[in-house]
Every structure is written in C-alpha cells, then in structure tokens.
Amino acid sequence: MEPSKFTSYAHRDLSRKKIIKYAAQYDGVDMAELLGADEDCFPFVVDDGTAASVCFWDPYSGIMMDLDEDPVRAYAAQKYLRENAYPVFDSFEAAEKHSIEREWPRKKKNDQQNK
Numbered sequence: 001m002e003p004s005k006f007t008s009y010a011h012r013d014l015s016r017k018k019i020i021k022y023a024a025q026y027d028g029v030d031m032a033e034l035l036g037a038d039e040d041c042f043p044f045v046v047d048d049g050t051a052a053s054v055c056f057w058d059p060y061s062g063i064m065m066d067l068d069e070d071p072v073r074a075y076a077a078q079k080y081l082r083e084n085a086y087p088v089f090d091s092f093e094a095a096e097k098h099s100i101e102r103e104w105p106r107k108k109k110n111d112q113q114n115k
Contacts, residue, residue, distance in 0.1 A: 010069040023076040031080035035066065040105065044087040045078055046095055054078055055095065059105040063095055 006025055014022070026034075037043050037056070043066075046053045054066040054077045068074040082088060089095040098104075 006073070008070055009072040012071065014071055019071050019075050022072040023079065026073070026076035026080070029076075029080075031077040032084070032086070035077055042086075043077075043081055044089065044095065045081050046089050046092055048091055052078055054081065055092075057099060057104050059107040060109060062099070062106075063092060 007022070009019075009022060032043050035043060035054070035056075040059050041056050043054060043056050046055055054068065054074060056064045056066060058064045066074075066077070068077070087095070087098065089098065
C-alpha cells in the first residue's frame with residue numbers, strides 16, 4: 001500500500017461532491033496505516049463544528065496536525081478514522097485533556113536521542 005498507487009488531488013480546489021467521489025479510491029484502505037500511524041504516533045480527529053482536522057498524538061511533541069494538501073486524501077482519512085472508532089474531539093483543548101486523563105505516552109526529547 002504505497003501512496004503513489006493513488007491519484008493525488010493536492011492543491012486542487014474541488015467541490016465537496018467531487019471530493020467524496022474521488023475518495024472512493026481509498027475504500028478498503030487502512031488510512032491510519034497509510035498515514036504512518038504506529039504505537040507511538042496514533043491518529044484522531046478534532047472537529048469544532050466549523051472545520052475538522054486529522055491529528056496525531058506524538059509522545060515527544062503532543063498533538064500534531066496532519067497538514068495534508070490533498071483534500072481527497074484528507075477527507076478519506078477523516079472518514080476512515082470516524083468509521084473505525086478513532087477518537088473525535090470537539091476542540092484541541094478536549095484532546096489535550098483526554099490525553100492527560102488517559103495517560104497517553106509522553107517522552108522527553110533526550111529519550112529520542114538515546115535510541
């Protein structure tokens with residue numbers, strides 16, 4: 001499963017109807033895997049009602065936004081995460097609070113250098 005097997009729509013201004021249509025190329029694809037998720041870097045969605053973002057928890061940096069220039073892939077990733085019970089938060093503050101309550105892994109930068 002390589003990103004190059006998919007048509008890129010990066011930097012294209014597409015209607016919502018076209019985005020949904022073109023996102024069908026990702027049906028059946030594990031979008032979390034495609035985005036590079038692993039045990040240290042796992043995805044979730046932040047949707048404040050006006051905009052939704054695919055984000056990752058990184059144990060060294062905390063919340064990281066996935067700044068995908070391809071609206072079709074971004075839509076497919078968001079859809080996959082929602083349909084597969086990944087966390088969805090209504091704000092970054094709610095995501096941060098959840099990370100503390102659930103004790104999501106946190107590591108110091110020095111730990112990364114000692115690997």
